[in-house]
Amino acid sequence: MATSKLDEIDRHILSELQSDGRMTNVALAEKVGISAPPCLRRVRALEDAGYIKGYHADVDARELGFEVQVFAMVGLNSQAESDLAAFEQRCRDWSLVRECHMLNGEIDFILKCVAPDLSSFQSFLTGQLLTARNVASVKTSLVIRVAKDDPGVPFDVLEARLAKTA
Amino acid sequence: MATSKLDEIDRHILSELQSDGRMTNVALAEKVGISAPPCLRRVRALEDAGYIKGYHADVDARELGFEVQVFAMVGLNSQAESDLAAFEQRCRDWSLVRECHMLNGEIDFILKCVAPDLSSFQSFLTGQLLTARNVASVKTSLVIRVAKDDPGVPFDVLEARLAKTA
DNA sequence: GGTGAAACTTGGGACAG
DNA sequence: CTGTCCCAAGTTTCACC
Secondary structure, X not given: OHHHHOOHHXXXXXXXXXXXXXXXXXXXXXXXXXXXXXXXXXXXXXHHOOOEEEEEEEEOOOOOOOOEEEEEEEEEOOOOHHHHHHHHHHHHHOOOEEEEEEEOOOOOEEEEEEEOOHHHHHHHHHHHHOOOOOXXXXXXXXXXXXXXXXXXXXXXXXXXXXXXXX | OHHHHOOHHHHHHHHXXXXXXXXXXXXXXXHHOOOHHHHHHHXXXXXXXXXXXXXXXXXXXXXXXXXEEEEEEEXXXXXXXXXXXXXXXXXXXXXXXXXXXXXXXXXXXXXXXXXXXXXXXXXXXHHHHOOOOOEEEEEEXXXXXXXXXXXXXXXXXXXXXXXXXX
């Protein structure tokens, strides 16, 4: 497993940076119980190895005027790899689409979209998504409210798992 | 609109911090074209006003050993507010569940879940989610691959919108 | 993994437009 | 009220053990 390369301190670093990405290196070093220079070396190594893909401020979409969040379930006519890739590329080009996941089962893709209001989402839906080549069906569901929206992964699950195999 | 309190520099700051949350204040100040002290004051004000909810390292779930991502569509028996709230609280307590969104339409909730492997997800599904009080139906879809997973909001949409009304 | 030291960043105070 | 200049305290990031 890929985690076997990481020791407990590395996992602790990832966990802390996931919950507070702007923590200073000295505060992080203190939390994980080592001094600052080796802590920074570990962080750089985790970044270089791809365990940390980036750092992002978590901005409040609603406060910023994005009142509408929508999940769109998309079915395609052709599931040939080149057609799947073409649809994925189109999703990357649409900035309203924040996430695009290919799924198993009857739905081919689920898209998480964000828009300033319903009418601008509707114009995206009818003008872009529904008319895109190869799109067979789109079912949309408006988000009424968000009960939980945690970034990243549950480190407690990882630790529980490692404790079992140890 | 809530964005009217923000000027172009504030939006630029949010946009930069969304794409790189660990940028130093001097680098940020240079990017948005003001000097460091007022830039820092703006960042603090944006944090205090709730536009910035936090900062997070974006860790690679698969590299860390979370091989399985699943979307679960959940239907409840009762949609009374107290029953909805009870289910949402249960989702917050399950660390495998990273996101829980209440939707309109036939599905009541969509959950984004992450797990180390299929069997640990299955044991969560059968042991926790399906047996939870008030849960009527659960349809799950495995994520085959992720074509796009951008955090936050599309600032280009916001700018286009503001340009129109200006 | 730790230590010390140099360069840089942060974040405050005083002040101008 | 927002920006600029400056400075002390704290932080990052070397080279070396």
